[in-house]
Amino acid sequence: MAYQWDFTPVLANAPLLAQGLLNTLKVTGTSLVFGLALGLALALLRLSSRRTFAWPAGLVIEVFRTTPPLVQLFWFFFALPLLVGIEMTAFMAAVVTFSIQSAAFFAEVFRGGIVSIERGQWDGARAIGMNHGQALRRIVLPQAVKRMIPAFMERAIELMKTTTLVATISYADLLFAANEIAQKTFRPLETFTVAALIYFVVIFAFSLVARQFERRLAVSGESTVR
Amino acid sequence: MSLLRVTGLTKRFGTNEVLRSIDLEVRQGERIAILGASGSGKSSLLRCLNFMELPTAGVIELDGQPLGRERRPGERIYRESELTQVRQRIGMVFQQFNLFPHMTAVGNVMEGLRTVRRMPKPAARIRAEAELKRVGLGDKADAYPAHLSGGQKQRVAIARALAMDPEMLLFDEPTSALDPELVGEVLGVIRNLADEGRTMLLVTHELGFAYHVATRVIFLADGTIHESGTPDEVLKNPRQERTRAFLASHKQYSL
Amino acid sequence: MKWDFTSVFANTDALLAGAAGTLRIFAICLVLGLSLGLVVGLGRYARTWWFYLPATAFVEFFRNTPVLVQILWFYFALPMLLPFEISPLMAASLGISLNSAAFSAEIYRAGIQSIDRGQWDGARALGMRWAQAMRRIVLPQAIKRMLPALTNRAIEIFKMTTLASAVAYVELLQQGKLIASLNYNPIEAYTAVAVIFLVFLWPLVQFTYVLERRLKRDE
Ligand SMILES: Nc1ncnc2c1ncn2[C@@H]1O[C@H](COP(=O)(O)OP(=O)(O)OP(=O)(O)O)[C@@H](O)[C@H]1O
Ligand SMILES: [Mg+2]
Numbered sequence: 193m194a195y196q197w198d199f200t201p202v203l204a205n206a207p208l209l210a211q212g213l214l215n216t217l218k219v220t221g222t223s224l225v226f227g228l229a230l231g232l233a234l235a236l237l238r239l240s241s242r243r244t245f246a247w248p249a250g251l252v253i254e255v256f257r258t259t260p261p262l263v264q265l266f267w268f269f270f271a272l273p274l275l276v277g278i279e280m281t282a283f284m285a286a287v288v289t290f291s292i293q294s295a296a297f298f299a300e301v302f303r304g305g306i307v308s309i310e311r312g313q314w315d316g317a318r319a320i321g322m323n324h325g326q327a328l329r330r331i332v333l334p335q336a337v338k339r340m341i342p343a344f345m346e347r348a349i350e351l352m353k354t355t356t357l358v359a360t361i362s363y364a365d366l367l368f369a370a371n372e373i374a375q376k377t378f379r380p381l382e383t384f385t386v387a388a389l390i391y392f393v394v395i396f397a398f399s400l401v402a403r404q405f406e407r408r409l410a411v412s413g414e415s416t417v418r
Numbered sequence: 419m420s421l422l423r424v425t426g427l428t429k430r431f432g433t434n435e436v437l438r439s440i441d442l443e444v445r446q447g448e449r450i451a452i453l454g455a456s457g458s459g460k461s462s463l464l465r466c467l468n469f470m471e472l473p474t475a476g477v478i479e480l481d482g483q484p485l486g487r488e489r490r491p492g493e494r495i496y497r498e499s500e501l502t503q504v505r506q507r508i509g510m511v512f513q514q515f516n517l518f519p520h521m522t523a524v525g526n527v528m529e530g531l532r533t534v535r536r537m538p539k540p541a542a543r544i545r546a547e548a549e550l551k552r553v554g555l556g557d558k559a560d561a562y563p564a565h566l567s568g569g570q571k572q573r574v575a576i577a578r579a580l581a582m583d584p585e586m587l588l589f590d591e592p593t594s595a596l597d598p599e600l601v602g603e604v605l606g607v608i609r610n611l612a613d614e615g616r617t618m619l620l621v622t623h624e625l626g627f628a629y630h631v632a633t634r635v636i637f638l639a640d641g642t643i644h645e646s647g648t649p650d651e652v653l654k655n656p657r658q659e660r661t662r663a664f665l666a667s668h669k670q671y672s673l
Numbered sequence: 674m675k676w677d678f679t680s681v682f683a684n685t686d687a688l689l690a691g692a693a694g695t696l697r698i699f700a701i702c703l704v705l706g707l708s709l710g711l712v713v714g715l716g717r718y719a720r721t722w723w724f725y726l727p728a729t730a731f732v733e734f735f736r737n738t739p740v741l742v743q744i745l746w747f748y749f750a751l752p753m754l755l756p757f758e759i760s761p762l763m764a765a766s767l768g769i770s771l772n773s774a775a776f777s778a779e780i781y782r783a784g785i786q787s788i789d790r791g792q793w794d795g796a797r798a799l800g801m802r803w804a805q806a807m808r809r810i811v812l813p814q815a816i817k818r819m820l821p822a823l824t825n826r827a828i829e830i831f832k833m834t835t836l837a838s839a840v841a842y843v844e845l846l847q848q849g850k851l852i853a854s855l856n857y858n859p860i861e862a863y864t865a866v867a868v869i870f871l872v873f874l875w876p877l878v879q880f881t882y883v884l885e886r887r888l889k890r891d892e
Contacts, residue, residue, distance in 0.1 A: 195754050258874045260832035263846055263867050270859035316516030316575075318470060320530035320582055321506035323498050330533050334520050353739040360741075360839050367742055371749075380749035388742050396737040 201377035202386050205369075212369030213390060219283065219365065220352045223290035227351070228344075230291060231298025236328075238303060249299070256296035262357050265289045269361045282363035286355065294351050301343045305336035341409060345402035349395055356391075366390060419482075420445050421586060421617055422467065422508075427476035429462050429641075436462045438641040439476070444586070444619065449612055451628035451649070452621045454638030455664060460621040463638065464588045467619070468508040469501045480504060506534060509579030513591040515571045517563040523550060523574045524559035527581050534582070549577035553607045569600030573607055586617040593624060625668055629653050637661045680856040681865045684848075691848030692869065698834050698844060701766045703827055706773030713774055714781025715807075728778065735775035741836050744768035748840045765837035769830060777826050784819035785811060821884040828877050832870075845869060 202209075237249035256264065269285035272278075280288075309332045317327035359368035370387035374380040422444040429437040436459045444450060454460045465471040467478065469485075475492050478485050485504060486494035517526050527546035531537040537545070550559055553573040563571055572592055579587060589608065593601040605627050611618065612631045622628055628635060628649065635652040637645040637660075645658045656662045681688075716728025735743070748764035788811050796806035838847040849866035853859040 254875075254878070255871065258828075258878050259867050259870050260835040260846070262835040262838070263849075263863065263870055266846065266849070266859075267863040267867055270853060271863045275860050312512065312514050312516035313518065315470060315510075315512060316518060316578075318502075319468065319505055319510040319512070319516075320578060321502045321534040322530070323502050326533050330529065331518055335518075338520075349737075356739040356741040357836075367739070367745070371745070374749055381751075381753040384742070384746045384750040388738050388746055391738045391742055392734060395739075396733065399737055 195381070197382060198379065199382050199386070201379045202373060202382045205373045205377070205383075208369045208373060209366065209387065209390065212364060212366035213394070215363065216352070216355055216365040216367075219286050219290065219355045219358060219363070220348070222287050223294060223351060223355070224348055226287065226291035227294035227298055230295035232302050234295055234299035235302035235306065238299060239306060252292075253296045253299050256293050257300075261289070261293055261354050262360065264293055265357050265361065282358060282361045285361060286358040286363055290351060290354060293354070294347060297347050297350075298344070301340050301347065302336070304343075305340040306332060308339060309336050338409065342402060342406040345398070345405060349398050349402065352395060352398070353391075421481060423479040423482075424467070425477050425479075427463075427466060427478065428474050429459070429466055429471060430474045436641050437466065437473075440641075440643060442636075442643070444617060447615050447617055447633075449617070449631055449633045450619045451632035451635045452619060452638060453623075453625075453628070453635065453652075453664065454621075458638045459641045460638055461590050464510070464590050464619060464621060468505050468510055468588060469496065470505075470510070472496065480507065502534070506530070506582050507584055508586045508588060509582055509584030510588045511572070511575050511579055511590065511592050513594050515563075515568075515575045515595070517571055517575055517578075519563050522560050522562055523555060523566065523570075523577075526563070526574055527578045530578065530582050546577070546581055549581045550574070552580065552610075553577045554603070567600060568596045569603045572596065572604045576604075576607055576611075580611075586619070587611065589618065589620040589622070591621050591623065593622070623668065625653060625665070637664065639664075676861060677858070678861050678865065680858045681852065681861045684852045684856070687848045687852055688845065688865070688869070690843060691845040694837075694842065694844040694847075695831075695834050698762060698766055698769070698837055698842065699831050701762075702769040702773060702830050702834070705766065705770035706830060707777050707823065707826070709770065709774035710777030711781055713778035714785070717778055717782040718785050731771075732775045732778050735772050736779075740768055740772045740833055741839060743772055744836055744840060761837060761840040761842035764840050765834075765842050769833045769836070772833070773826060773830050776829070777823065780819050780822045780826065781815070784815035784822075787818055788815050818888065821881050821888055824877065824881040824884060828874060828881065831874060831877070835870075 234249050234253055237245045238253065240246050240249075265285065268289045269280060269282065272285075272288075273280040306328075313331050313335065314327055317331040322330065355365060356367045358365050359371065362368065364372075366387060370383050374383040377383065420443045422442075424440060424442040427437055427440040427442070428435065440463065452460050452463065462471060466473045469478075473494070477494070485500060486496040489495045518529065521529060524543060524546045527549050528539075528542040531542040531545060532539065535542075547556065547559055550556055553576055555570060555573055555577070558566060558570060558574075563574070566574065576592075592608065593604050596604065601624070605624065608618075608620070609627075609631055620628070620632065630649075632649050635647065635649050636643055637652060637656075637658070639660050645652055645656060645661045651657075652661065653665065656665060713728045713731055716724045717732060719725045719728070744765050744767075747767045748759060748761065751764075752759050785807075792810055792814065793806055796810040801809065834844055835846040837844050838850065841847065845866050849862045853862035856862070
């Protein structure tokens with residue numbers, strides 16, 4: 193017997209899905225902001241000529257790039273609060289985990305971008321009396337960031353996909369909402385299909401924007417190289 | 419009185435000794451041309467003078483003030499703030515221009531005034547435009563480096579250095595990366611600076627230009643000053659065999 | 674707070690079962706993902722629309738949806754269309770394998786595209802057919818360039834296996850949850866799980882760095 197599709201129960205719960213999507217975007221956006229700031233800090237520490245800075249930064253980056261995000265999330269949600277004696281909501285645990293985790297990846301993007309700037313730019317900046325920080329801020333980073341934009345966007349998209357893990361610690365993101373609705377309405381096929389499509393539409397839209405950016409940068413990059 | 423005095427300047431990269439105990443004195447208004455084969459240490463010498471490279475040993479005095487302080491005998495340490503001060507007083511122009519591609523010509527020239535000198539934007543712009551006019555690029559203020567020819571880029575780079583009111587200018591092969599037909603416009607600008615009586619050190623392979631503009635010529639070999647004297651002495655009647663060989667191999671650049 | 678790992682060591686059996694589960698699903702997804710990826714990758718490179726279009730749609734869909742959503746879809750949604758149940762292992766393997774296939778397809782495609790046209794011409798000049806040229810001449814050279822990216826993919830697959838715990842498949846993280854809830858020792862249990870993953874993955878990550886460096890040096 194062919195399955196009788198029925199989307200009305202899902203549509204009836206559309207507000208729940210919308211709230212879930214909003215929460216997904218909230219976790220993604222917050223983690224992105226903290227992740228970028230922390231990623232830059234980690235990159236600068238790792239590039240430092242002092243081993244006491246470079247080495248711990250490298251360790252943090254490697255550990256967070258190497259271990260599974262879900263293990264990190266569980267650790268921050270279940271273990272850390274007991275360890276330091278604080279209350280941690282699912283949202284906080286998610287933001288902490290995904291900020292540090294994406295920072296580890298952003299750090300490598302920043303580092304790659306900074307070292308890709310030719311030495312002459314540092315020379316030019318220092319020759320007019322800039323100190324290291326000024327040269328970095330005014331000359332090197334503005335050029336590096338432009339080259340890093342595609343990698344950043346790719347990372348941001350990965351981050352949004354990774355945020356679905358918060359559903360496993362019961363934060364009401366889009367996936368969690370879908371799971372609730374599926375159980376309530378006994379319509380898992382329709383609900384999870386709709387949820388998957390929503391994710392696809394949002395993420396695919398971001399991907400298209402990212403690709404557009406990449407193409408434009410590639411074109412302008414060629415024209416400014418000489 | 420001497421503006422810059424260098425004693426026992428030594429520079430090593432790892433085990434490679436590039437400069438060996440160089441002594442050099444630069445007086446106000448002097449224009450010193452530095453010649454030497456590739457790898458003889460010309461760039462390293464210039465880069466040590468404004469501390470783009472830190473000397474391994476030796477003392478550099480600016481206006482009679484020794485820079486850095488001695489930590490152990492023969493080893494000096496420098497504060498970054500001291501070095502940024504020195505670099506404002508000693509401008510540098512590079513073979514590869516090193517313009518900032520994300521800023522316009524006038525943006526490049528203003529950058530030091532704004533970021534280092536903290537000059538307000540309108541004043542910095544006026545000053546930068548004046549410097550661009552001085553190098554003949556008054557009409558290119560808002561062009562990006564990507565849209566300038568090599569000769570124009572190098573003139574912007576010179577204006578960028580001049581904007582900081584340096585007491586001395588270092589030129590490291592300023593015309594070597596240029597197409598032959600663009601060399602003249604850059605040398606013309608440098609010549610004007612010479613006529614203003616500016617103090618400068620110039621690494622170049624343009625022997626004719628060195629002969630006419632320099633007050634002194636130094637020939638560098640193996641990281642030491644192999645021969646030094648007036649342009650006539652060094653370029654016309656060199657005493658050292660290696661200087662003669664070097665000049666012979668550069669015959670194509672006639673005096 | 675004092676760390677006390679005795680309760681973790683007392684559950685070594687559970688952790689070993691978890692490690693076995695992790696390795697099993699990793700092996701399944703590695704083989705399925707990378708081989709299916711090759712087929713899809715060839716499709717992405719193909720000139721015929723009936724191969725190119727489905728391959729492209731596949732890649733776009735699976736790259737642009739989260740793996741966890743895919744796994745839950747296979748576990749909760751797909752059985753509605755099938756006359757049989759789907760086990761946690763099947764659902765998780767399907768999700769992770771298809772997702773990895775989509776990502777590795779792009780690695781294969783880029784690798785094949787990076788091979789100089791002259792290599793194709795040379796093979797064709799010898800009278801080879803397209804498939805022969807691909808198999809004997811192009812792929813062997815492309816594989817070398819793709820190796821770092823493929824090893825990276827393998828690492829990602831290994832990390833993704835933890836998502837199988839969301840459908841209660843017995844793997845390391847699932848066993849960590851179990852130990853934590855039985856012994857009230859989440860700090861030690863989850864730290865132990867994290868360390869075990871580090872032990873597995875650290876050498877693999879260092880190995881890809883070596884591969885990347887070697888490739889950069891050779892080119
Ligand atoms: N940053 C550096 N690290 C290591 N070695 C260096 C560095 N800079 C220069 N060297 C070495 O120092 C030696 C002198 O180099 P330098 O650039 O001073 O020579 P040069 O006379 O300017 O040569 P050219 O005419 O080619 O510009 C060379 O052997 C070079 O390889
Ligand atoms: Mg040089």
